[in-house]
Amino acid sequence: MGREDEEKYGDGVIVGYGTINGRKVFLFAQDFTFMGGSLGTVHARKIQKVQEMSLKMGHPIIGLIDSGGARIQEGVASLAGYAGIFMQNVKSSGVIPQISVILGPAAGGAVYSPALTDFRFMTKDTSYMFVTGPEVVKEVLNEDVTFEDLGGAEVHATESGVADMIFNDEEHTLMGVKKLLSYLPSNNVEHPPVKRDEDIEPGKPEKLSLLLPDDPNKPYDVVDVIRLIVDKGSFFEIAEKHAQNIVIGLARLNNQVIGVVANQPKVMAGCLDINASKKAARFVRFCDSFNVPVLVLEDVPGFMPGKSQEQNAIIMHGAKLLYAFAEATVPKVTVILRKAFGGAYIVMNSKNMGGDFNFAWPTAQVAVMGPEGAVKILNRKELASAKDPEELKRKLIADYKDNVANPYVADEKGYIDEVIDPSETRQVIINAFALLENKVEQNPIRKHGNIPL
């Protein structure tokens, strides 16, 4: 066979299986040099075949995507090919981890299949994702746009949130995929792999007591808190550049894999907005699908107010996070580091939303709203008629902190299980997850819930 025939024989995609760090995975890799990696009937059947095998055998599947989408010459047959792939993506969702790695341009169906998978990796400057390319944009909208601006790795990692991880080159991108897999079980009936490391190095939890600023309105980096709690060097942050007011990622705690969701006070004071709610909700659901216990580190002044948020449906998007925590049956532990106000208190895995263990640091403020706001509303008349309003305000704020917004009140009422010293946090969480090891909880049988989309 000549080179051309050989290429036709493969129809622009290689499929197969192998091992990564000794664990089995299925893969397919598209070849852009053959008809732009476009998806024809044979190409589609090959991908569907490995999709079916990976689902039946319970192993993760990785797609290396480099494709112009449905093969135009094959018409409806190529569209039907994508439909079959999407069906298989959905069937596998929550059963086996599905990972998409975008290594070149990806358009049309080539982006919708990745969108149905659990994670999307991209490489800077060489990978692109868009429903329609720059030429179509020019034709339909008469707009000039570059590949980079329309769907480059940076845009998807920061603005759209489509890319979960981006790297400078393909080698590091693939290393990132391998690292992610090291935290994941092969399927939804397995538990995440336990590292058999006798010499776990904790991340210096004693330093936690010194980390929070004295002023409750001053920011700090919650990633420092995470790193001091989990096993040293084990935090693998996901979607680092998107919705930075919330931090999500996988880590190991005493060698056991956990998922971490943490408000980030250094960005927008850690407020929950639309993007943060979506980012965290999706991650919680992923963790729940694959038996990854969830740790919540909470410091959140509330949901983000404003016209833009309301007009873009913060109500529905914020509800996604409520829904995700409420339906998750994996072990769920919350530590309130500082602020836990209003709806944001409820949503961040509070006791009544199904938190299994809820702890708070002594610095925690748990209330409907912050002291300043509360005093303004509750004591407006007294303050208006006071001889020294500032002095009275200070006193009222102190009273509010003592009697309402402190963790001991929440503890007394059973909404917090224990107020803990920050330096004990790691050990307390390890003990909590150990107790939860055999947790059994089931949602009512139903076709599926109706998460607010």
Ligand code: HXC
């Ligand atoms: C057949 C295709 C093709 C396609 C590219 N090629 N896309 N052949 N079907 N879908 C071929 C080109 O003709 C060219 O062949 C070669 O691949 C390289 O393409 P270039 O355009 O030269 O490459 P580049 O400039 O890098 O642009 C890449 C691209 C662009 C942005 C992906 O090719 C493009 O816009 N393609 C069409 C994208 C698209 O609209 N696809 C259909 C979407 S509909 P030669 O022989 O010249 O080397 C769809 C249905 C699913 O996918 C919908 C899901 C809901």
